[in-house]
Amino acid sequence: MSEQRQSTATSPPSAADAPAHRYTAALAQEIELRWQDRWDAEHTFETPNPSGRLGDPELAAARGEKLFVLDMFPYPSGAGLHVGHPLGFIGTDVYSRFKRMTGHNVLYSMGFDAFGLPAEQFAVQTGQHPKIMTDQNVATMRRQLRRLGLSHDPRRSVATTDPAYYRWTQWIFNQIFGAWYDTDLDRARPIDELIAELESGARPTPDGRAWAELTDAERRDVIDSRRLAVVGNAPVNWCPGLGTVVANEEVTADGRSDRGNFPVFKRNMRQWVMRITAYADRLIDDLDTLDWTDAIKTMQRNWIGRSHGAEVHFPSPAGEITVFTTRPDTLFGATFMVLSPEHPLVDALTTPEQSLAVAAYRRAAIIKKDIERQDEGREKTGVPTGLTAVNPVTGDDIPIWIADYVLMGYGTGAIMAVPCGDQRDFEFAGKYGLEIPAIQQPPDAWFAAHGIEPTLDTSRWPVAFIGDAPYVNSSNHDSGNDSLDLNGIDSVDEGVRLTNEWLEANGHGEATITYKLRDWLFSRQRYWGEPFPIVYDDDGRPHALPDAMLPVELPDTDSFSPRTFDADDEFSDPESPLDRLESWVNVELDLGDGLKRYRRDTNVMPQWAGSCWYELRYTDPTNDEAFVDPAVEAYWMGPRTDVRPDHPGGVDLYVGGVEHAVLHLLYARFWHKVLYDLGHLSSKEPYARLFNQGYILADAYKDEREIYIDAFDVEERDGAYYHDGRPVTREWGKMGKSLKNAVSPDEMYEAYGADTLRLYEMAMGPLDASRPWETRDVVGMYRFLQRLWRNLVDEQTGELRDDLPPLDDTTERMLHRTIDGVRTDMEAMRFNTAIAKLIELTNRATAVTADGTPRELA
RNA sequence: GCCCGGGUGGCGGAACUGGCAGACGCGGGGGGCUUAAACCCCCUUGUACGAACGUACGUACGAGUUCGAAUCUCGUCCCGGGCACCA
DSSP states (O other), X not given: OHHHHHHHSOOOOOOTTSOTTSOOHHHHHHHHHHHHXXXXXTTTTOOOBSSSTTBOHHHHHHHOEEEEEEEOOOOOOTTOOOTTTTHHHHHHHHHHHHHHHTTEEEEEOOOBOOOSHHHHHHHHHHOOOHHHHHHHHHHHHHHHHHHTTOOXXXXXXXXXXXXXXXXXXXXXXXXXXXXXXXXXXXXXXXXXXXXXXXXXXXXOOTTSOOGXXXXXXXXXXXXXXXXXXEEEEEEEEEETTTTEEEOGGGBOTTSBBTTTTOBOEEEEEEEEEEOGGGGHHHHHHGGGGSBOOHHHHHHHHHHHOOEEEEEEEEOOTTSOEEEEESOXXXXXXXXXXXXXXXXXXXXXXXXXXXXXXXXXXHHHHHXXXXXXXXXXXXXXXXEEEEEEEEOTTTOOEEEEEEOTTSOTTSTTSEEEEOTTTOHHHHHHHHHHTOOOOOOBOOOHHHHHHTTOXXXXXXXXXXXXXXXXXXXXXXXXXXXXXXOOBOBTOOOHHHHHHHHHHHHHHTTSEEEEEEOSOOOEEOOBSOSSSOBOSEEXXXXXXXXXXXXXXXXXXXXXXXXXXXXXXXXXXXXXXXXXXXXXXXXXXXEEEESSSSEEEEEEOOOBOOTTTGGGSHHHHHHSTTOSSSSSOHHHHHHHHSOOTTTOTTOOOOBSEEEEOGGGTTTHHHHHHHHXXXXXXXXXXXXXXXXXXXXXXXXXXXXXXXXXXXXXXOGGGOEEETTEEEETTEEEEEEEEEOSTTTTOOOOHHHHHHHTOHHHHHHHHHHSSOTTSOXXXXXXXXXXXXXXXXXXXXXXXXXXXXXXXXXXXXXXXXXXXXXXHHHHHXXXXXXXXXXXXXXXXXXXXXHHHHHHHGGGSOOOOO
């Protein structure tokens, strides 16, 4: 290990008295820079569009079939690149070059996802406008990426913070605000079409009155409530420590903020919400048309969390209580009900005798954060409300409890408890002595597996039974209800089907589908983001600004921070930085009905907004009349039915890390589908093929205080690690600033040149695998390039060698095998094995031609 | 607990549809060049036994299918990732 650590400090192989024309880092650098200049001067990597501003139809046709290759664009961090960042970029560059050389018109560029927290926090600390830092960082990253030799079309680069870009982000927001979801046609439509249907009576108003009878305010309420982007009171995640609300996707499993790790509280607040849930089914179903890994598809499916089941209505003293269940067939076994402590009917269902206990339990449950709920080892707790509801199939009175294992945020916030068939209900019933009647006869093998004799006496069962087995005690022939008899049926599917029919026929419930996905909380109380293109009138109603008023530019200020609070101060209220800019907030505008006073929306959009559509802008980056020209979009993104019949269109190859599985990738698909529904796009999906590259990992070291220390100052002695003589512990993680183990590409350029670095990163292993960085291994690729160079160029004179003997038959055959193999490997993005084949060929050629004379071959 | 991946030399990895396990690179050993070293070049390098031709063993572990298994099936263990009181 000690050699390894020393060699991580960059020490180029000494070339002091090497031959004048050896392939050294200096020569590599000279060659690389010369070519990079030439590519710029000759516009080598500018890609023609089929039409429009960047259009050159003849050239586009001459280049061949189109191919859109995309990297997940980076956040322009101040720390600059480390060697882990460009892994995917190098892969897409190699692939793009290969495809260009084999007859494709390749769209390949790179933009910057430049809104976000780090630049804002830096601005708060220094008082300097975040734009200054952001622009600097973008310039630095552009320079670093150029030095890597990436073949981007520089004209197509975008930054989400550019008003010429976010003008269209705001325009798209207005499209979503100006749309509603037609569940009959299963697509979004312009809100004007809804208004027309309401006016004509083709669609009834919510309360059945004629449209003409509604007041203006009532009409606006009806319309605004149907929009795909809605501002209204909703339970949101309030993070006092950050001073802003955050999306569900940005809250960690233990109830803290993804950024900053502050506590997050559920609060009702007036915020922007996008109705991504309207698209839940399509977001799941269309995964089948995508060429993505099963892992990512599964993560999206799980996040959306579609469950088929039924809603069942239980009569109670406070009216009907509706529960959601995936097992309506177990209704005969429902012996009690459980409401979430936050359920709105709890007060109405609590008897005076129980009110103290219920109030105490509720208070405790609400104060408890999700973390603590889990920390208690899942021991179920709850209290009875004192009242009962009626099981609609048996007619029995069943007690109503509240318990915090039932979550308000899923289903209806209430369950029917079937203790014999649900492990949680089983434990709860066991603890509180509630009845557990058996309603299925489990197979003998189940009893054998649990080491007990078959019995229907559930007090002997160690766990609940879940699965297919004949129903027992599942008939209501004796009761007054229309009959339902499941006894003897041994299929859950059949039991569910019959029960659903019975529920619907008797008005006790209906089959339904529930999702875990929540609507997307879209506003943030921050500065460094896109302002909303929205103003409010005196009645507080939102109005979208017309296209001519876009962009709404972010106003200048020197106060960039939202008001933040003690991280645990749950009952604080958000205050956006834009709230303080009174002269910007209050405006007089003519929105078509004369000059009026309005207040601007003072929120900004979440960082995900800009990345929801950037690939579209790459295709037509200079268009100032539309976010993208339809013909250009159709060319680059249109469905490829030649690839598969149900091809949804989209980017041909999208490469990036797996960490965006449910955030960016879900949001971008949602926006894309809205734009498709509204007729702006020919593609149904943004990313037809997704490839998740691995990460570059590296050792990291912590001292006694559990603080990471610079990995390059650590010494190894006798298998232990020390820093300044003190012992430290070794860990393993993704290379980066936070682990203090980042290796800069600049060091690699200086020691070996960019081509060696590129070759090394591609040769380390398959692109989709994570792999540890070993600086000492880089030299192998350097030697390979040196050998290759020496085979072609005289190291003394710098002239091309003219003393090369003709290839012998064996080498000739190997050459052709290599051409074939490399081509196959490149097509499949197996760059590591392609490089190995090229090394083999070079080594063979070296053996044959070294010193100009063929060698004896083993 | 559930759902995905994965486990091959000292290290990163290769082996495409079941057909010579360990390509290629690093590191190690030996040699050449050099006053010497670095750089570079050549040979060698899975383990055990053997001076050597070689022989046996070997792809996490245990069974199985097959003429033949790193690869397919079943079970077990371990590692990584995601989700998790989701009714």
